[in-house]
Amino acid sequence: MTRSEENYIKTIFHLGGNDTTLISTNAIAEQMETKPSSVTDMARKLAKKGLLYYKKYQGVSLTDIGVKTALSIIRKHRLWEVFLVKKLDFSWDEVHEVAEQLEHIKSEKLIDKLDELLDFPKYDPHGDPIPSKDGKFMERDKQLLSEIPINTKGVCVGVKDTSSTFLKFLDKNNIALGNTIEVLEKEEFDQSLHIQMSGKELHISHQIASNLYVKLND
Amino acid sequence: MTRSEENYIKTIFHLGGNDTTLISTNAIAEQMETKPSSVTDMARKLAKKGLLYYKKYQGVSLTDIGVKTALSIIRKHRLWEVFLVKKLDFSWDEVHEVAEQLEHIKSEKLIDKLDELLDFPKYDPHGDPIPSKDGKFMERDKQLLSEIPINTKGVCVGVKDTSSTFLKFLDKNNIALGNTIEVLEKEEFDQSLHIQMSGKELHISHQIASNLYVKLND
DNA sequence: AATTAAATTTAGACAAATCTAAAAATTTGT
DNA sequence: ACAAATTTTTAGATTTGTCTAAATTTAATT
Numbered sequence: 001m002t003r004s005e006e007n008y009i010k011t012i013f014h015l016g017g018n019d020t021t022l023i024s025t026n027a028i029a030e031q032m033e034t035k036p037s038s039v040t041d042m043a044r045k046l047a048k049k050g051l052l053y054y055k056k057y058q059g060v061s062l063t064d065i066g067v068k069t070a071l072s073i074i075r076k077h078r079l080w081e082v083f084l085v086k087k088l089d090f091s092w093d094e095v096h097e098v099a100e101q102l103e104h105i106k107s108e109k110l111i112d113k114l115d116e117l118l119d120f121p122k123y124d125p126h127g128d129p130i131p132s133k134d135g136k137f138m139e140r141d142k143q144l145l146s147e148i149p150i151n152t153k154g155v156c157v158g159v160k161d162t163s164s165t166f167l168k169f170l171d172k173n174n175i176a177l178g179n180t181i182e183v184l185e186k187e188e189f190d191q192s193l194h195i196q197m198s199g200k201e202l203h204i205s206h207q208i209a210s211n212l213y214v215k216l217n218d
Numbered sequence: 219m220t221r222s223e224e225n226y227i228k229t230i231f232h233l234g235g236n237d238t239t240l241i242s243t244n245a246i247a248e249q250m251e252t253k254p255s256s257v258t259d260m261a262r263k264l265a266k267k268g269l270l271y272y273k274k275y276q277g278v279s280l281t282d283i284g285v286k287t288a289l290s291i292i293r294k295h296r297l298w299e300v301f302l303v304k305k306l307d308f309s310w311d312e313v314h315e316v317a318e319q320l321e322h323i324k325s326e327k328l329i330d331k332l333d334e335l336l337d338f339p340k341y342d343p344h345g346d347p348i349p350s351k352d353g354k355f356m357e358r359d360k361q362l363l364s365e366i367p368i369n370t371k372g373v374c375v376g377v378k379d380t381s382s383t384f385l386k387f388l389d390k391n392n393i394a395l396g397n398t399i400e401v402l403e404k405e406e407f408d409q410s411l412h413i414q415m416s417g418k419e420l421h422i423s424h425q426i427a428s429n430l431y432v433k434l435n436d
Numbered sequence: 437a438a439t440t441a442a443a444t445t446t447a448g449a450c451a452a453a454t455c456t457a458a459a460a461a462t463t464t465g466t
Numbered sequence: 467a468c469a470a471a472t473t474t475t476t477a478g479a480t481t482t483g484t485c486t487a488a489a490t491t492t493a494a495t496t
Contacts, residue, residue, distance in 0.1 A: 255455075
């Protein structure tokens with residue numbers, strides 16, 4: 001598989017192509033910052049290779065092989081992200097770009113050994129699950145901070161927005177995965193939240209709260 | 219720089235292009251398993267980019283920028299090789315292929331942090347020197363085992379042939395970098411050697427001895 | 437249901453990197 | 467030094483992945 005083919009497969013997966021829902025060429029083009037006509041060409045090619053189904057004018061969906069391929073690429077991407085953070089002291093807003101390159105390195109041994117070096121991590125630095133060698137992964141039971149009731153406590157386990165600006169903002173406010181958060185109060189007016197975290201009280205906007213995942217304490 | 223451009227620069231450097239000697243397009247083509255006409259095209263392109271001098275029908279040599287570029291790629295390649303051996307338990311005959319891919323990853327921070335993780339190694343798993351960030355490196359003072367006199371002792375510090383078959387052969391015979399070797403006797407007939415290593419006596423062919431580097435004890 | 441709007445595909449072109457076959461330059465051999 | 471052999475370059479074609487602009491299909495609107 002070429003790098004370009006891999007990027008298409010990965011994008012289609014992220015757009016929800018793991019079930020039979022058809023993904024439009026337009027949606028893919030937009031996500032990949034390319035033109036719909038280019039997507040059409042590639043869709044044909046990947047369909048012929050058996051990685052996806054392509055219905056003219058309707059869109060594409062991944063075949064079983066396509067899904068397996070996507071999970072393998074995502075596994076590599078997320079393992080490399082863990083490596084960058086845990087072994088090379090990258091911050092979580094710096095890893096994506098480099099992992100985009102590293103995910104295309106072809107060596108099964110490399111990725112298995114990397115997995116071992118990192119002690120078989122289950123989640124990447126943004127809280128996203130890392131598929132196992134055989135393509136299984138557990139999506140964590142989690143909710144957006146903006147959607148949990150007042151006076152409940154949860155642990156911060158992930159981010160929805162993984163943009164550099166958002167992650168840097170979180171760093172600046174000492175919001176990190178693993179922190180325990182309690183919702184003290186919700187402002188009716190702008191849906192901003194008063195929360196307690198690491199002993200301190202904090203006021204955060206709805207925009208922030210709707211991009212932070214927490215796992216409720218059981 | 220594209221991956222292809224980087225491979226050309228690296229190959230030209232290895233063919234001796236770090237001085238003003240002109241390297242023929244044929245030699246480059248043979249080394250890279252491509253056609254001379256392809257080399258001509260790329261030579262033009264790289265000359266226009268200022269990475270090498272190209273004299274029609276004469277050959278190419280790297281500019282200062284070209285040499286710097288080559289050293290940067292070689293630095294990456296060798297650091298990744300060390301990583302694979304030291305951190306991921308690859309054997310020295312497995313690293314080349316993967317390092318060929320990893321050397322093209324673009325991130326200065328990545329390579330600097332990797333250098334740090336590995337404790338700033340000076341040599342790769344085959345004994346070849348690793349250029350520093352600013353392109354300096356020390357070629358070790360070494361000699362081929364086949365060329366040192368009888369009854370001298372040396373430490374095995376490198377291999378000339380880095381092919382998988384040769385490296386596997388060395389493994390099988392417990393010959394590794396760092397071992398102390400003493401030449402006991404040379405056979406006039408076939409120039410094979412009787413050596414002492416790790417307490418044991420060994421008989422090795424000229425072919426082996428002329429692909430092993432040793433550093434004489436001082 | 438007809439027309440307009442939007443999405444998608446087709447057709448043709450382009451850049452990068454390569455190749456083959458023919459032409460040109462250089463080197464070699466006598 | 468001149469012809470033959472070798473090396474190198476040129477010219478034109480190919481593949482991959484992309485693009486633009488035009489044509490076609492599907493969806494939306496009244």
